[in-house]
Amino acid sequence: MTDMLVSLGTWNWLIFGFILMALETIAPGVFLFWLGLAALLVGLISFAVAMSWQIQLVMFAIFAAAAVPVWRRLARPKPDASASPFLNKRTEALLGREFTLEKPIIDGSGTVRIGDTVWRVAGPDTPAGTRVKVVQVEGANLTVAAA
């Protein structure tokens, strides 16, 4: 085994790199992909420049660590990249929509009926029956203003 690893030499890095990238698809977590890329990079460099295996390991570690900030810059998550951006964000979907106050807002708290449930809303004191607009969403708390 050790003989084989030694005899393969630089090829080890390339094989290791591709195995890591393949593993990435099975156990998703993205970072295995970066480790694989780092391994490939070390392999390519060691083809060009002869290095001891220790140096190669240290290089691999440095590349792997460096991958994170590079990847973070390249693949900055776009907030609206999802096909349904409001998945599990029911309240955010309500932002800007108008409803009729079911119970008046007294001391900053009233209710509106949305769908078949009742939502408590915060806002300036308003009589029942007024059209209000959702202006702010925070968790399950909706803030409304007269529409």
Place this chain on the structure above:
Amino acid sequence: MSGFDIFAIVLVLLVIVTLLAGVKTVPQGYDWTIERFGKYTQTLSPGLNLIVPYFDRVGRKINMMEQVIDIPEQEVITKDNATVTVDGVAFYQVFDAAKASYEVSNLNQAITVLTMTNIRSVMGSMDLDQVLSHRDEINERLLRVVDAAVSPWGVKVNRIEIKDIVPPADLVEAMGRQMKAERVKRADILAAEGQRQSEILRAEGAKQGQILQAEGRKEAAFRDAEARERSAEAEAKATQMVSDAIAKGDVAALNYFIADKYIKAFGQLADSPNQKVIMLPVEAMSMLGSLAGIGEIAKATFGESAASAAAAARRGSVPTGSTPPAVPPR
């Protein structure tokens, strides 16, 4: 193995472990809370996230999907002291992972217990009949109370449904009997009402018939009376005219009428099919006497000319069959 060898191996392991600790992939439908030295700092939303390794730790993994909890069966005493067994379901969704993680210690249990106690208080303020027929109202009241109570936990209760309300068996049986009695009562009342209606209609018909009959009789009597009046009038008029005629003319005219009627009556006797033999009283022959009267009338009527004509006839050969000229009808 040299120190550098070990250092290189350990460094690689350290980098791998660090990457493992720092890269967090949060699945859709979940939010993860991050604690720095045990204190909440931020919430990770679905997708790829980086945290600072060694400092940050994933705290709670909160399910952000709408969830359903079964509210276990419990006995509730209604306002009118009936014991009913009630269970239900509650749907809730977490909107604030941090509050749901740290403001309440066991969210599911808290919501369950809260709902159960509120079911007791809402249903305990209602009569059994109301409890059985106002399920929507119960659900609504429960929803309002429980939703308000859970809001500090960053949770919204979307719906609470009472699933089953089971009154005790003997009560169910009594309710069945009550319902049956109610229906029987209604049927009886309806039947009686029908009978009453029909009898009224029948009596009304009879009354109407009698009225109409009486009216007919009355009308007929009126007409009869009128007819009699008219005929009396006519008789009176005729008599008047006859008596006028008599007063103006001769008494012998009277005889003519009598004789006329007499002969007609006689003729009718003769016409009658089963009367071939006619017995005449002797006085009947006196009728013939009236013929003399007729002659006198004729004389009186036609005056001298007639008399001379008659004389001429007597002298000449006037055929015996010729009758005296007819008296003009009155």
